[in-house]
Amino acid sequence: MKLYQIVLKDITRRKKRMLYASLGVVIGVATIIAVLTIALAGETDIYGQLEKYGANLVVMPAISDIDVGLGGLSLGTLAVGENYISENELPQIRQIADGMIREALNIEDEGDIATIAPRLYMNTEIKGTSVIIVGVDPQQEWQLKTWWRIRDGEYLERADQALVGAMAADLLELNVGDKIALNGREVTITGILEETGSNEDYQVFLHIKTVQEAFDKEGLVSSIDVRALCSACPTSDIAGSINGNIPGVRAVAVKQIAETEMGMMEKVSKFLLALAGITLAVGCFGVVNTMLTSVHERIRDIGIMRAVGASRNQIIRIFLYEAIIIGVVGGLLGYVVGTLLAYIVGPLIFGGVAVTYVPQYFLPALALATFIAVIATVYPAFRASKIKIADSFRSL
Amino acid sequence: MLEIKNVSKTYGQGTAKVVALSNVSFRVDEGDFIAIMGPSGSGKSTLLNVIGGLDYLSSGEVVLDGKRIDNLDENDFVDIRRNKIAYVFQQYHLLPSLTALENVMLPLTFCGLGKGEEKGLEILKGVGLGGRTEHKPSQLSGGEQQRVAIARALVNSPSLILADEPTGNMDQETGKEILGLFQQLNVDGRSIIMVTHDPDIAQHAKEIIVLQDGQIIDRINQKGGKQ
Numbered sequence: 001m002k003l004y005q006i007v008l009k010d011i012t013r014r015k016k017r018m019l020y021a022s023l024g025v026v027i028g029v030a031t032i033i034a035v036l037t038i039a040l041a042g043e044t045d046i047y048g049q050l051e052k053y054g055a056n057l058v059v060m061p062a063i064s065d066i067d068v069g070l071g072g073l074s075l076g077t078l079a080v081g082e083n084y085i086s087e088n089e090l091p092q093i094r095q096i097a098d099g100m101i102r103e104a105l106n107i108e109d110e111g112d113i114a115t116i117a118p119r120l121y122m123n124t125e126i127k128g129t130s131v132i133i134v135g136v137d138p139q140q141e142w143q144l145k146t147w148w149r150i151r152d153g154e155y156l157e158r159a160d161q162a163l164v165g166a167m168a169a170d171l172l173e174l175n176v177g178d179k180i181a182l183n184g185r186e187v188t189i190t191g192i193l194e195e196t197g198s199n200e201d202y203q204v205f206l207h208i209k210t211v212q213e214a215f216d217k218e219g220l221v222s223s224i225d226v227r228a229l230c231s232a233c234p235t236s237d238i239a240g241s242i243n244g245n246i247p248g249v250r251a252v253a254v255k256q257i258a259e260t261e262m263g264m265m266e267k268v269s270k271f272l273l274a275l276a277g278i279t280l281a282v283g284c285f286g287v288v289n290t291m292l293t294s295v296h297e298r299i300r301d302i303g304i305m306r307a308v309g310a311s312r313n314q315i316i317r318i319f320l321y322e323a324i325i326i327g328v329v330g331g332l333l334g335y336v337v338g339t340l341l342a343y344i345v346g347p348l349i350f351g352g353v354a355v356t357y358v359p360q361y362f363l364p365a366l367a368l369a370t371f372i373a374v375i376a377t378v379y380p381a382f383r384a385s386k387i388k389i390a391d392s393f394r395s396l
Numbered sequence: 397m398l399e400i401k402n403v404s405k406t407y408g409q410g411t412a413k414v415v416a417l418s419n420v421s422f423r424v425d426e427g428d429f430i431a432i433m434g435p436s437g438s439g440k441s442t443l444l445n446v447i448g449g450l451d452y453l454s455s456g457e458v459v460l461d462g463k464r465i466d467n468l469d470e471n472d473f474v475d476i477r478r479n480k481i482a483y484v485f486q487q488y489h490l491l492p493s494l495t496a497l498e499n500v501m502l503p504l505t506f507c508g509l510g511k512g513e514e515k516g517l518e519i520l521k522g523v524g525l526g527g528r529t530e531h532k533p534s535q536l537s538g539g540e541q542q543r544v545a546i547a548r549a550l551v552n553s554p555s556l557i558l559a560d561e562p563t564g565n566m567d568q569e570t571g572k573e574i575l576g577l578f579q580q581l582n583v584d585g586r587s588i589i590m591v592t593h594d595p596d597i598a599q600h601a602k603e604i605i606v607l608q609d610g611q612i613i614d615r616i617n618q619k620g621g622k623q
């Protein structure tokens with residue numbers, strides 16, 4: 001029989017007390033795991049967005065009002081019906097973008113490089129419901145929205161066609177072949193998009209010329225999405241150059257927005273981690289407390305062990321073994337509870353972000369919990385080792 | 397082998413001061429069987445505790461095999477508990493979570509001897525508990541628990557066994573059986589100091605020391621007497 005076996009046999013007799021002792025550790029570790037797991041999910045989400053839109057920049061009028069977003073990233077606001085960019089700026093934007101990409105990547109090629117997709121947003125009513133319709137350059141838009149998939153019908157090509165977002169189609173009960181009236185014009189629905197999980201699902205896409213004519217906005221666009229060739233392309237520089245050379249517009253690189261969001265998130269998770277650290281410290285005192293109670297309850301057992309040959313160090317070791325068990329149990333439970341918490345709270349914080357459990361956090365969670373439990377047990381174990389044998393028998 | 401020289405022990409201070417032992421002296425030779433008697437509160441347990449290092453004395457000396465042990469520090473005393481002196485208590489003092497066999501093996505564990513099952517089994521058989529090795533203390537009778545405690549005391553082959561009212565919790569019959577075990581150990585060459593209230597038990601010892609108010613008031617040599 002080994003020392004740790006004595007501990008194991010004794011612990012099975014006092015399961016409740018052990019669970020209670022590990023509670024503080026569980027709560028502390030669970031909070032930390034939850035924060036880290038959620039933060040990682042958020043980060044992964046932002047990186048995902050970056051991968052998708054990292055090569056993009058958005059050009060908007062210098063004054064803006066309604067939300068324009070790409071996926072989960074807010075790209076600022078935009079005023080409909082008040083501020084527009086002239087189509088005449090498109091060639092210059094292309095010149096700046098293509099020129100800088102050529103320079104950065106050493107490309108000689110003369111043809112178009114960047115995708116430049118102008119959009120015109122309008123609010124209108126379809127079947128009595130207010131809907132945002134988006135005028136697009138079908139070809140450029142298709143190149144830009146690499147994630148678009150057609151659920152029914154075909155992609156938009158001609159001026160008398162319309163492409164409908166998945167939710168809009170469902171809510172308004174629109175089908176391929178249906179006709180929609182637009183300020184006296186009539187367009188035919190040629191296709192319905194698959195759900196993308198963004199606000200595109202609620203929009204109706206038309207040829208930009210159609211929207212310009214129908215709403216008397218000839219030659220005007222609300223915003224321009226520019227997609228450089230690669231994520232490594234100097235999109236921030238392109239944005240800067242556009243801002244510097246074209247008056248009345250504001251260009252923002254998605255990278256910059258992602259960086260800002262990332263910075264925010266790091267700050268928030270640092271703050272939350274600090275809170276979790278405090279929880280853990282409080283939990284640590286909980287362990288100290290339960291361990292002291294445990295020492296008190298077992299004064300007689302400690303006396304017996306000492307009387308039959310246990311040294312002070314062996315008594316300390318017995319309590320430290322217990323601490324390790326408490327720590328491992330606490331770390332395990334803490335990891336599970338923290339991960340569950342992340343699954344529940346994560347999507348509430350980052351609207352719909354997919355939280356996944358992080359196996360790499362498991363061993364650190366065990367290690368942290370064990371460390372805390374051991375630290376918390378040092379003093380109680382020391383007290384236990386100082387018990388006088390004769391006194392221990394008298395106390396009961 | 398063991399010499400108690402002018403041992404005194406006081407508890408507390410001032411008005412709360414209690415003299416538990418005052419100037420107690422006697423010797424224990426190899427193969428001795430000493431019974432300590434006396435009224436409650438006369439200092440019997442205190443005397444055993446002081447001899448075995450469970451408690452410190454206030455003045456005097458305890459000499460074991462020619463070496464003073466009363467002033468040893470805790471760690472040195474651990475060696476004595478592991479090798480030379482073992483205890484048997486009135487309340488048995490077994491660990492409730494361990495089986496009879498595991499309780500017997502406990503001292504071996506603390507000595508760092510991982511194994512010892514065979515030895516433990518053999519000793520349990522020797523005290524008449526060969527068939528009860530896997531029982532927990534709560535599943536054993538008082539007499540059986542005390543046999544386990546005696547087996548535990550024997551597992552390290554100590555030369556001196558200190559027993560504080562080992563039969564105090566049992567009926568006459570069981571008490572006699574336990575006494576028989578102690579006598580057997582004594583015949584095997586171990587020295588025994590046993591505290592008891594029971595004159596029937598005490599009369600089987602080779603010497604009776606009677607304590608009162610912490611002092612030896614009588615010594616009855618029974619060597620060659622009843623055995």
Ligand SMILES: Nc1ncnc2c1ncn2[C@@H]1O[C@H](COP(=O)(O)OP(=O)(O)OP(=O)(O)O)[C@@H](O)[C@H]1O
Nearest residue numbers: 407408414415416435436437438439440441442443
């Ligand atoms: N830790 C202690 N603090 C104060 N007084 C104590 C302590 N331990 C023992 N005493 C006192 O010392 C005296 C001797 O006690 P001891 O336990 O040795 O008596 P005893 O002869 O074993 O009695 P019993 O037959 O009841 O077991 C008693 O007066 C007791 O109250």
Ligand SMILES: [Mg+2]
Nearest residue numbers: 440441442560
């Ligand atoms: Mg007593």
